[in-house]
Amino acid sequence: MDRKVIITAILIAMLSVVFSMSDDGGNVPVISKKATDKVPTSYVSGQVEQENSVLPSKINDAVKDRFGFDTGMTKNDYDAFKTQYLLRAEELGIPKSPGYVTSENYFDHKVNINAVEELKKLGLFVTQNPRNENETFGFSITNSDIILIGTVDSVEYFHKTKEEEWKVSPGLALSRYFVKVDKILKGNEFYKTVPIKVSYLSSIGKFLTISSDYQLKIGQKYILFFQIPKSPLENYKNDLSKISKASLRIVDGRIYIEYFNEEFKSMEDILFTIDNFNRINDIYNFYKRNYMVKEQKNEK
Numbered sequence: 001m002d003r004k005v006i007i008t009a010i011l012i013a014m015l016s017v018v019f020s021m022s023d024d025g026g027n028v029p030v031i032s033k034k035a036t037d038k039v040p041t042s043y044v045s046g047q048v049e050q051e052n053s054v055l056p057s058k059i060n061d062a063v064k065d066r067f068g069f070d071t072g073m074t075k076n077d078y079d080a081f082k083t084q085y086l087l088r089a090e091e092l093g094i095p096k097s098p099g100y101v102t103s104e105n106y107f108d109h110k111v112n113i114n115a116v117e118e119l120k121k122l123g124l125f126v127t128q129n130p131r132n133e134n135e136t137f138g139f140s141i142t143n144s145d146i147i148l149i150g151t152v153d154s155v156e157y158f159h160k161t162k163e164e165e166w167k168v169s170p171g172l173a174l175s176r177y178f179v180k181v182d183k184i185l186k187g188n189e190f191y192k193t194v195p196i197k198v199s200y201l202s203s204i205g206k207f208l209t210i211s212s213d214y215q216l217k218i219g220q221k222y223i224l225f226f227q228i229p230k231s232p233l234e235n236y237k238n239d240l241s242k243i244s245k246a247s248l249r250i251v252d253g254r255i256y257i258e259y260f261n262e263e264f265k266s267m268e269d270i271l272f273t274i275d276n277f278n279r280i281n282d283i284y285n286f287y288k289r290n291y292m293v294k295e296q297k298n299e300k
Contacts, residue, residue: 066108066230067145067190071287082107084292089113092127099129101139108230110286111142118280122273133257133264140225140246141277146187146198149250150179151221153197162207174205176239177216179224185274189283190228200226200240213244214258223248223255223270 063071063078071078089103090096092113096103106113119125123138130136141147156176159165165174178199184191203211216222224247226240248264249256255264 067228069189073287081287084290085113088291092116094127100143101126101129105143109143109145110281110283112281112283112286112289113291114289115280119277122276124273124277136246136257137265140243141186141274143227144186144225144243145228146190146226146240147185147223147274148179148187148198148226149182149185149221149223150198151182152216152218153178153180154218155202157206159205165205165208168205171203173201173203173236174208175202176200176236177202177242179222182221185223185271186278187226198226198240199238200224200242201236202242213242214247216247216258221250222258223250 061074063073063075065071071081073081085107086096086103089106094103094106094113095101111119113119116125119142123134124142126135126138126142128135130139155178158174158176159168168174176199178197180197181195184194188194202213202215204213204215209215225243227243229236229239229241232239245258247258248270249258250267253267255267255270256262257264
């Protein structure tokens with residue numbers, strides 16, 4: 001065969017292969033893309049944390065409070081608002097520090113200090129560390145994030161021996177209690193639906209029961225006062241913090257302060273006080289008020 005004919009045949013064959021690969025008929029190579037797993041929405045104490053919260057905020061974006069709720073204010077406006085509130089709180093006799101009752105705690109728990117006269121009538125305007133049962137009750141309502149009626153269901157101890165518990169620094173959690181929830185009395189905004197159970201950390205262990213709190217009984221129904229920790233530990237983000245020595249034991253419709261045997265208040269009185277606090281406190285309008293102008297101190 002002629003050499004030129006052979007070369008021509010080879011070139012035609014090569015070109016036909018190239019054109020067949022460039023056809024749209026499924027022969028085009030597909031570049032595989034690495035699948036990106038969707039970041040799961042995280043839940044902290046029942047509050048949904050948005051997936052895009054990791055993105056940097058713009059300077060004009062609204063600031064979120066410590067619970068993740070939108071304040072509707074820029075950073076500068078929020079700082080000025082907080083300063084205004086703290087000055088007004090101190091003006092009303094709420095100390096700046098130290099102790100549990102401080103202007104900062106009032107702010108953190110969104111107490112409407114413009115309604116101070118109504119708070120006084122309800123016995124809820126506490127300006128010093130609680131010294132008796134009524135002051136403890138008042139403090140627990142205003143300084144709790146969540147109040148609920150529930151039954152202590154079970155307890156999980158973190159250590160197996162007394163020796164292990166003794167090695168733990170005082171005040172740190174030795175156990176986790178689980179509570180079946182009957183009703184939320186305050187703090188519905190933290191949950192999309194009423195949770196079946198909540199858990200809280202306790203400094204009371206299996207062997208060490210000496211602490212600043214009382215050990216609640218499994219199977220007992222209580223009115224419990226909880227706070228959402230400001231800086232929860234990594235492994236305990238869903239756990240609440242119980243206000244010490246404030247739980248109310250419910251026995252046959254009668255109310256007792258934890259382990260005391262004298263009846264405290266009627267259930268009717270307690271629910272009336274909490275309901276009225278929720279009404280006058282109206283946390284949904286907390287960031288819309290002016291707390292410094294005296295003429296507006298009764299503004300709701």
